[in-house]
Amino acid sequence: MASVSPADWPGPAASFQTPSRAAAGRRTDIDTLRALACIALVSYHVVGSTPSSGLELPYDHWLSMLNRTPMDLRMQLFSFISGLVFIATPSRGAGAAVGAKARRLLVPMLCVGALFWGLREGMGIDQQPLWSIPFLPYEHYWFLQSTFLLMALMLGLTQVLGGRDRLAAGLIGAGAAVLWLVGPRAAPDLMSLNGAIKLGPFFCGGYLAARWPLLWSWRSSPLGAVPAGRGIGLGLLAAVLLAGSVLAVLPDAQGTTWRRAMTLWIGGAGCLALVLVRPRSRALARLGRQSYAIYLFHVFFTAGLRELCLATFPHVTAEALWLPCLALGLAGPVLVARMAAVHPLSALLFLGVRLRRGAGRGRGDLGPVPAE
Numbered sequence: 365m366a367s368v369s370p371a372d373w374p375g376p377a378a379s380f381q382t383p384s385r386a387a388a389g390r391r392t393d394i395d396t397l398r399a400l401a402c403i404a405l406v407s408y409h410v411v412g413s414t415p416s417s418g419l420e421l422p423y424d425h426w427l428s429m430l431n432r433t434p435m436d437l438r439m440q441l442f443s444f445i446s447g448l449v450f451i452a453t454p455s456r457g458a459g460a461a462v463g464a465k466a467r468r469l470l471v472p473m474l475c476v477g478a479l480f481w482g483l484r485e486g487m488g489i490d491q492q493p494l495w496s497i498p499f500l501p502y503e504h505y506w507f508l509q510s511t512f513l514l515m516a517l518m519l520g521l522t523q524v525l526g527g528r529d530r531l532a533a534g535l536i537g538a539g540a541a542v543l544w545l546v547g548p549r550a551a552p553d554l555m556s557l558n559g560a561i562k563l564g565p566f567f568c569g570g571y572l573a574a575r576w577p578l579l580w581s582w583r584s585s586p587l588g589a590v591p592a593g594r595g596i597g598l599g600l601l602a603a604v605l606l607a608g609s610v611l612a613v614l615p616d617a618q619g620t621t622w623r624r625a626m627t628l629w630i631g632g633a634g635c636l637a638l639v640l641v642r643p644r645s646r647a648l649a650r651l652g653r654q655s656y657a658i659y660l661f662h663v664f665f666t667a668g669l670r671e672l673c674l675a676t677f678p679h680v681t682a683e684a685l686w687l688p689c690l691a692l693g694l695a696g697p698v699l700v701a702r703m704a705a706v707h708p709l710s711a712l713l714f715l716g717v718r719l720r721r722g723a724g725r726g727r728g729d730l731g732p733v734p735a736e
Contacts, residue, residue: 392644392645392646392649393642393643393644394445394448394449394652395648395649395650395652395653395655396643396644396645396648396649396652397441397445397638397643397652398445398651398652398653398655399645399648399649399651399652399655400441400638400643400648400652401438401441401442401445401655402651402652402655402658402659402662402694403690403694404434404437404438404441405438405439405442405504405658405659405662406658406662406666406690406693406694407431407686407690408431408435408438409504409662409663409666409693410666410670410685410686410689410690410693411427411428411431411682411686412428412431413431413432413435415428418670419670419682419685419686420682421682423613424613425682427682427683427686429609429612429613430612432608432611432612433605433608433609433612434605434608434634435608435611435612436608436611436626436627436630436631436634437604437608437630437631437634437635439507439563440563440566440627440630440631440632440634440635441566441631441634441635441638442507442659443507443510443511443514443563443566443567443570444566444567444569444570444573444631444635445570446511446514446515446567446570447514447533447566447567447568447569447570447571447572447573447574448570448571448573448574449574450515450518450567450570450571452518452519452522452529452532452533452571453522453527453529454519458519458520458522458523461519462515462516462519462520465512465515465516465519466512467712467716467718468716468717469508469509469511469512469515469716470498470508470509470512470716471712471713471716472508472660472713472714472715472716473497473505473508473509474497474498475713475714476505476660476661476714477497477502477503477505478494478497479664480503480505480663480664481494481497481502483664487671499552499554499555500552500553500554500556501553501556501559503663504659504663506556506559507556507559507563507659509555509556509559509560510555510556510557510559510560510562510563511560511563511567512555513555513556513557513560514536514560514563514564514567514568517536517560518532518533518536518567518568518571521535521536529571530572530575533568533571533572534568534572536564536568537564537565537567537568537569537572538565539564540560540561540562540563540564540565540568541564541565541628543561543564544561544562544564544565544624544627544628545621545624545625545628546621547561562627565628565631565632566631566632566635569632569635570635573635573636573639593640594640594641594642596640597636597637597638597639597640597641597642598637598641600633600636600637600640601634601637601638601641603633604630604633604634604637607626607629607630608630611623611626611630651694654697654698654701656701656715657697657698657700657701657704657715658693658694658697658698660697660714660715661696661697661700661701662693662694662696662697663693664696665689665692665693665695665696665697666689666690666692666693669685669688669689669692670685670689673685673688700714701715705717705719
């Protein structure tokens with residue numbers, strides 16, 4: 365069934381459909397946001413977060429500062445979208461839903477993470493033991509562990525509270541925000557618990573936003589017409605990027621309480637701004653539908669092309685490498701997903717999905733986290 369854009373709904377009298385309830389269809393605006401998050405993430409790993417990673421740029425290089433500007437919005441946006449399409453009251457029961465989440469998130473984390481570990485080990489890179497990948501954060505795959513914890517907690521607490529999912533989301537989001545600001549850090553960081561605490565407010569914020577009709581039905585909103593709401597969103601987004609650009613030149617501020625508070629503000633305000641602006645692009649939406657594969661596999665392509673270019677052209681500049689690596693990091697995983705989706709076993713191990721007979725084979729258009 366084709367999904368309907370919120371801007372086209374006639375008003376409060378119409379049948380309201382939140383993003384989570386429309387998850388069976390495709391939403392161009394949400395898939396566009398997924399694509400923007402993917403582009404920011406892949407660029408982040410191409411450039412690197414420190415002078416010893418990625419393109420090994422100094423902190424004061426313009427590309428490094430540009431790369432760090434959305435550092436408090438990248439993963440927060442991924443988590444916000446995951447909450448936006450999540451359903452905490454599944455028809456099949458909480459236990460079955462937790463099992464489905466483990467299959468969808470943890471199985472690819474283990475299989476793809478082990479492949480990446482083997483590649484880095486073959487290159488002589490010092491890293492954590494292979495056996496620790498199921499239990500401790502490993503590279504960017506920590507996000508999958510953290511998201512699993514948040515989803516399992518949401519499912520369990522919603523059941524304990526008798527189906528009051530909004531209350532569960534509010535309690536988890538508020539508790540995570542407090543722990544992020546003033547709480548201790550887990551050591552060891554089992555199942556990326558610290559990441560779950562950091563992302564909890566954004567995941568729960570996305571869940572609650574999906575159930576706030578005023579954000580999605582503009583004509584019944586106090587903001588009035590769509591252009592007015594988008595204008596507010598653009599102004600808020602400009603403020604978020606300005607704050608991010610200022611913090612990008614203050615790497616030593618990481619870890620302080622005020623800096624953690626800024627992470628909450630930038631991430632929350634940035635996600636709200638993007639919902640208000642609600643960018644739409646069919647081309648980006650097509651890319652966004654491949655976001656899970658891009659998240660899992662992009663590092664194989666970005667690191668591989670970077671090392672190949674540096675070995676072939678030792679004096680190539682960082683600026684010349686950035687866009688080709690970014691492009692391959694976005695396109696390569698799409699091909700991998702299409703190949704993995706051909707066979708049920710590879711689809712399960714590398715994408716976390718069960719292929720139904722005759723459905724979805726070879727397409728690989730699988731979102732970042734399933735709604736159910």
